Amino acid sequence: MPVPKIVSAAKGGAAPAHAPLVDGSGLNFTQKTGRLAAESTAWVSGHLLDVLIASAAGIGIALVLLAIRGVGCRLLARLDGDPHWPAIFVRVLAKTKVYFIILLSAELVASHAYTPPGLMTLIRFGFVIAFALQAAIWARELVLGYVEHRVGASEGHGTLGSAISIIRLLVTVTLFAIAIVLILSNLGVNVTGLVAGLGVGGIAIGLAAQGIFQDLFAALSIIFDKPFRRGDSVSFGTVNGKVENIGLKTTRLRSVNGEEIVVANAKLLEQQIHNFARLDRRRVTLTLGLICQTPPEVCARLPDMLKEIVEGQPKTKLVRCGMVGFGASTLDFDLQFDVKSTDWDTVYGTRSAVCIAILDAFNKANIQMAYPSQTTFTAAPDGRLIMPYAEPRPPAADGKEPQGQA
Structure with a gap:
């Protein structure tokens, strides 16, 4: 008699109260954790050889990735302060996190070891989070490395230090915000409202700080285009002076008369600038x-x-x-x-x-330089040139002065 009851339940009757649910819906966190532990124990005991092979492969992959990361760290210490592209890629490699290496190794071998669906979901969940955060870190180091490469090491710490600090903050916030949105999207969360809110908030902030961002982008133009540097003698409009400081919003110059001239970066780049520092003659x-x-x-x-x-x-x-x-x-x-x-x-x-x-x-x-002068010539009625003053008459034979007018 018990057999017909089980068949009846399988055909659509009500399942017994103690019967486990296939998809785990309706279970609380403790029940789901217990079920995952039971599945993992059964998987390990039933596929011990596969688990050992997968574990060995995962550990090998992790050790190789850690060795590559270690090489990057040693090269970074050797190339410290060098803003060129090899140092940039080495710095990106050295920023690889250990948790990403572990979850990447687990993701690569988990599907080949008959991993239970619950444990596979958990591994994939962790890998998505780790990959999004690691990608944001790599992108940040690559962007900041490129900025420092364009600016130069000495310029980055001196002339444009404040501007680069703001750029570092903006790049970090932007990339990690994108990473969080991608994580939520991959986990099934509807991020449409969040993205729309961020867009509206960004537009409002941009309109409120339009002048600041205009000068910030002008500072970025100075970073990448390098029309002048600190210490250069420049001329624009009626101003002649030496650049003393290039800040986030303004550039300060010392004129030839000694006074300090402060001009907004955006206004400065709108003018024709003559840079005398790059002349070899x-x-x-x-x-x-x-x-x-x-x-x-x-x-x-x-x-x-x-x-x-x-x-x-x-x-x-x-x-x-x-x-x-x-x-x-x-x-x-x-x-x-x-x-x-x-x-x-x-x-x-x-x-x-x-x-x-x-x-x-x-x-x-005896070469004479000319100077402003004027010579007047007087002509007689017949056109002959005559002296404009009376000509002296020759003395008389007796040595007496002649009488009368010449």
Whole structure:
């Protein structure tokens, strides 16, 4: 008689109160934990050889991954401070977490050992969380490494240190927020409302801090494009000065008159900037005006004379020199030479020395520089040039002054 009752229950009758449920629905956490433990015990006792093989394979995979991570840590200590790409990839490798290695090994071997569904679900659940967090850590190190690579090690700790700190915070928050959303999505949680809320909140924050973010992105442009660095001499608009500090919102310069000039990064990048720090030379142009009575042969040998004067100074080279035209009262010569120095004081002193040497050479060669003057010629009614003053008459034979007007 008991057999028909069991068959009747299997065909749709009510199951006995002590009968286990197949999917585990309706069980509390303690019951589910006990059931998972019972399934795991039965799996280990029934597939002991498979479990041992899978465990050995998982431990081997984990040891290999840990060895690779250890190599990355040793290389990172050796390449510390180097912002180039090999150091970036080594730093990414060294940031691999131990929990990710363990769960990755378990995920790779679990499906080959007839793992119970409950334990397999638990392993996959842990692997999804570990992989999302590890991917966020890898992406953060890669992005920050690229930023430091573009900025340079010394610049990152000095000039743009505050900007890079903000970038590090923004990158970390953004990547881990994406990782959390992906974890919740893979666990079956509806994240549509969460994503929409984050989007609306981001738009509101962006509109409220529009000016700050505009200057922040300008700081990023300075980081990646590098139009200037701290210590560079730059010129924009009517401002000339040396860059003292590049901050998150503003750039500070010291003008040639001594005062500090503070300008917003966004406003600064909107202007045409002249950077004098990257010149390997500076060109000096002088215009010389000789009097119109200068003989042609003197004008012909003047370029050679000026070349000897210019190249007699240290770190100078003549570019070109010659007569360029006729002024209103001058013969115009153009002199161009390069000073191989980026220091403006050196260029200034060299130009002064060249000018003094030219003046000395002209005085010795009796070459006259023109200056503003005007000559008046008086003509008689018949067109003859006459002197504008009375001409003295020759003395008389007796030595007495002539009487009357000349």
